[in-house]
Amino acid sequence: MGGYGDVKLLNDDGTRLDGRKVDEMRSVEIKAGILPNADGSAWVKHGLNVAICAVYGPVEAHPRKIQRQDRAVIDVRYNMAPFSTSDRIRPGYNRRSREISKVTAEALESVVLVERFPRSKISVEIEILAAEAGTRCAGITAASVALADAGIPMRDLIVGVASGKIEDTVVLDLDKAEDNYGQADLPVGILPTTGDLAFLQMDGDLSPDEFNLCMEYNQKAAKEIHEVMIKALKEKYEEGA
Template sequence: MGGYGDVELIKKDGKRLDGRNVDELRPVSIEVGVLPAARGSCRMTWGLNIAEVAVYGPMEAHPRKIQRPDRAVLDVRYNMAPFSTSDRIRPGFNRRSREISKVTAEALESIVMVDMFPRSKIRVEIEILCAEAGTRCCGITAAAVALADAGIPMKDMLVSVAAGKINDVVVLDLDKAEDNYGQADLPVGILPNSKEIAFLQMDGDLSPEEFDLAMKYNMKAVDEIHKIQIEALRSKYSGGDS
């Protein structure tokens, strides 16, 4: 959140700079099984964001000190490619990627049936190839699809989406300008069938009413994205005739 409240982000006709309504998502598409070497994989395009996720395992957890006798460990690595933004990103892990990896692992642990694979590790690699805004939501949503593709037992899918506030108006799915110059951002991870919240973060300030409206937008978007997840998986596994 840049906190530049005077930047005009909503036009006079009530639409956003990219022509979207306040409760409209950017175009979303998912392709499953894009990486042959991985057990499960997916490529997700969300606006200008492109994320590729690979899932490996379950496999023996190394080093042994990370093994848990009663459950599997989710080893999630979120990384932004150096060429993913206009300013080159220094390769390797940084504070932000560590935080997002941790948040993602904890969110995914709420859906993956980790108790079925004691002492093992499930590796989830999230690579952001192109970043606009909302890469953590894109990565988490794609990771859920890749895990399903890998045949990892899960009690539900997981969809992550963010709403926020720009020019004192609550909007869904912030783009880069809105993210930089907006007033608040509320990314959430929601289990689409049970509507349980797997993670919730908030940057900036929202009043209780604005928070409720942001959550309403998020819940509506979760259903839309869940349908796209299902279609992507069905088209892969039903031989194209979903």
């Protein structure tokens, strides 16, 4: 988290700078099947974040040494486009994107029935085209819609969502200013059917009670986003039906 305290993030009436209530998330739009070349794909607009994701596979895992005899490996590449942030990012992998790719892959491996595809690889390419705090969550949401769109069997979807703390107040779904000047950020990946967690990160300062409230907000938001995900997945099959 960035600086603390000195930037005002809450209005006098308790609302946030963009007018949202503390437990209100930004708008979320999702489309499935947007990339003609991919086996499955998704576009997620969460607030001003834009993430697109392509899934390719399963295909035989190369090189041999990454093959698992009993299951598929999920190869995630989370990448921010050079123009996605306020200051241009030099193209290429960095420590941050490598870490996010790793934990995102592990989250997805927890829901995909990887044991159905021994020795295979499923590639998940997440590209962030616009970033406004919360790109890893938008990426997870996009990845699980794209996997489902590819027809890859999964025991549940995963919803990416975050809560945090600004001016000692717990709020749902931090925007850019809140992320920069807030006190804590708790991004999670939630299995909407069971409420279980497949992804968890946090930085900043939260009391156990504040953590619990963050989680409550996250669970509530996950249900809302889940509805949008299902609608996106079904849309193309129900239209013209």
